[in-house]
Amino acid sequence: MTKAPLMTLVKLSRLLIPAACALPLCSATSAKALDAAATQFLKSHCSSCHEGTAAEGGLDLESLEDDLTDPAAEKNWVRIFDRVHDGEMPPKDADQPPAAEVQAFLKSTGERLRSFQHARDAELGRVRARRLTRPEVERSLHALLGIDIPLVDELPEDMKSSGFTTVADGQSMSHFQLERHLAVVDLALDEAFRRVLSKADEYELDLEPKDIVRRNPRVRCREPEMREGQAVTWSSGLTFYGRLPCTTAPEDGWYRFTATVSALKLPETGGVWTTVSTGLCTSSAPLMDYVTAFEATEKPKTIEFTAWLPRRHMVEIRPGDTTLKKARFQGGQVGVGEGEPQDVPGIAIDHLTMRRVHVGANNAELRKLLIGNLRYETGSKKSAGRVIPKSSKADLTRLVTEMARRAFRRPVTSEQVQPYVNMGLAALEAGENFTAALRAGYRAVLCSPRFMYLTESPGALDSYAVAARLSYFLTGGPPDAELAALAESGKLCEPAVLKTQANRLLAGAGGRRFVEDFAAQWLDLDQMDFTQPDAKLYPKFDAVVKNSMLDETHTFLEEMLRENAGVERLVTAEHTFLNSRLARFYDIDGVRGDALQRVRLDKATHRGGVMTQGAIMKVTANGSNTSPIVRGVWVSERLLGVPIPPPPTSVPAIEPDIRGATTIREQLAKHRSQESCAVCHRKIDPPGFALENFDPAGQWRSNYPKLDGRSRKPGPAIDPSYVTADGRAFADGDEFRRLMAADKRRLAANVAEKLLIYGTGAPISFADRKVVEEIASASAAEGYGFRTILEAVVTSPIFLNK
Secondary structure (H helix, E strand, C coil), X not given: CCCCXXXXXXXXXXXXXXXXXXXXXXXXXXXXXCCHHHHHHHHHHCCCCCCCCCCHHHCCXXXXXXXXXXXXHHHHHHHHHHHHHCCCCCCCXXXXXXXXXXXXXXXXXXXXXXXXXXXXXHHHCCCXXXXXXXXXXXXXXXXXXXCCCCCHHHCCCCCCECCECCCHHHCCCCHHHHHHHHHHHHHHHHHHHHHHCCCCCCXXXXXXXXXXXXXXXXXXXXXXXXXXCEEEEECECCXXXXXXXXXXXXXXEEEEXXXXXXXXXXXXXXXXXXXXXXXXXXXXXXXXXXXEEEEECCCCEEEEEEXXXXXXXXXXXXXXXXXXXXXXXXXXXXXXXXXXXHCCCEEEEEEEEEEEECCCCCHHHHHHHHHCCCEEECCCCCCCCEEECCCHHHHHHHHHHHHHHHHHCCCCCHHHHHHHHHHHHHHHHCCCCHHHHHXXXXXXXXXXXXXXXCCCCCCECCHHHHHHHHHHHHCXXXXXXXXXXXXXXXXXCCHHHHHHHHHHHCCCHHHHHHHHHHHHHHCCHHHCCCCCCCCCCCCCCCHHHHHHHHHHHHHHHHHHHHHCCECCHHHHCCEEEECHHHHHHCCCCCCCCCCCEEEECCHHHCCCCHHHCHHHHHHCCCCCCCCHHHHHHHHHHHHCCCCCCCCCCCCCCCCCCXXXXXXXXXXXXXXCCCHHHHHHHHXXXXXXXXXXXXXXXXXXXXXXXXXXXXEEEEEEECCCCEECCCCCEECCHHHHHHHHHHCHHHHHHHHHHHHHHHHHCCCCCHHHHHHHHHHHHHHHHHCCEHXXXXXXXXXXXXXXXX
């Protein structure tokens, strides 16, 4: 099929950019003049510390712009308001202005900022041009075309702004991104039309141990060996040991497996934790994709898993617990009978099945999405398949119009859709067959800004925009039929209807999907693979532990959402969710089996809430050591909603002395002697020190490590005590978490803020703060419940306006 060149579609996109996506270069909005009393307040009480090139914190009031249309000036005025409001400016050791003057300054400055921002939002909207993120593009194409192939990794990485990739201010669109988007659309359409014009994908294997083991028992290799009628793999650190060439995928696709597995020579800790991974399993392609893990027991158990396998990739099933005793093999290969005498645990496979599946629409459903009720002929080795129209032009116009309506998430007029139809008609006139012409029309639709961006106009969103915003917020994909029908009826914007729909979308698996999407960015769980704990320093950390940690946090948040639990659980819950492997890693007894189970935490564990869960401790460390600064900033920004500005450029960064000669506490004491640093460190250091008892892998420790050659010896004792920014002392992390939990309203406001940023695509402005506080206050009657806050978010004026 002929494909229109990139520049043709770029030109088309420029012609079709909807008004909601157009970005004005400037705004006519202006701010009222600064109150004379406010000017005098700053001159009298702040200028002595904030004038000239040596101004503290880099805030020079002499050069401060008064024009709020300048983003830098606007940001500085918000910063000044906050520091005066928090009692940081003037500093506590300086002469303090009368309370009446402070309140007058805050009142006039606050009203000025709010007035300016409200006027600007009315003109332009809070959210400028909100583009679909990589996962949203993938899910949208899956829904529109019925396909299920992975597409995310084919698109450029999304950049975060205010902690989220959904924020429009941080999104860009370059020729490279357009090119990659076009390539992804082509991949999606190729797959869709392949399935329209092909017979159902079928591939199925039923494998006995003789089909699974190595073909030649005399050859040393890395496949399982036959032992007493079972395919056996022993515990070892050898790469790719346990690979199964019999599972090599003949074509790219999703494959569903069942495997009956038992454990051999069980360790004292219980069963044999086993990992399932996929890859080429060759030295030239060492990367593997984790699929799942389970605990093999003496009694055979059958597990089921589904994995995406590119052509020629295979499955590896092996003991994956790094704490197990490991066999050693010479030459990087394993001979039959070499593992058993070493008395190490192993796994035995009795039966394995492999079947090609589709995790989305079946072929009949897919054809309905793409060609409606038109007839078709499937292809063969001698000829390509084809769609058979009744009337080429009429059918093409009808189908492209319907695709545009679904892709643009709202009704379309004939004038709006005509350019896309014309792309298909041009292909027909050029001699292309109907299938190629229809594909060309679809391609134009899916490369349109009306698909790539959410169509939102300044002011109150119409029902179609609300449906799209709600759906992408909670599901990461386009509105389903029920949401679309409610948008069409005009009833969706009613508060009761919005709450009902939000709860419907979060029911069942929807709640888990939302939690995983939201927590990936809110809690930085998408950074779980960014670093790897040093295997020599933290040998008990492995893939089973890492993925169990993610499951722990996801399940914990999912329960909070389902039960409408109060937000204080984020920091003081008396339970968590563990399997036997993660419980052993946390040094918690009494947990058996590979299923996550609700486990009550006693005080001796020093754990409670997401704040002390392994996944959080892992993503807030660099793999080798911890930093109270990094963790303190994370807690401040992610859980308390206290933004921490970047340090002044004149202040050097602090790195822990890993030799143990100087503790980070001693280094930070020198750092805080500078007032410009102390302002922020009063907020950062308390949570940072409170969490120092957790190492980079998420385990509890009482001492810093002191490295001495190849040995790891206890270094200085950890002192987690400190004083909060408002002067409350705490002895350890447990006491600090209780102090945090006491301010439920702050925790609730932070959750509301993060949900609003993620769901609307814009950071919380100064003018938005009032609504955030109202949401937090309103949730108090329901114990500051997680779901109550979410319902208040989707019915708030911030969510329902551009």
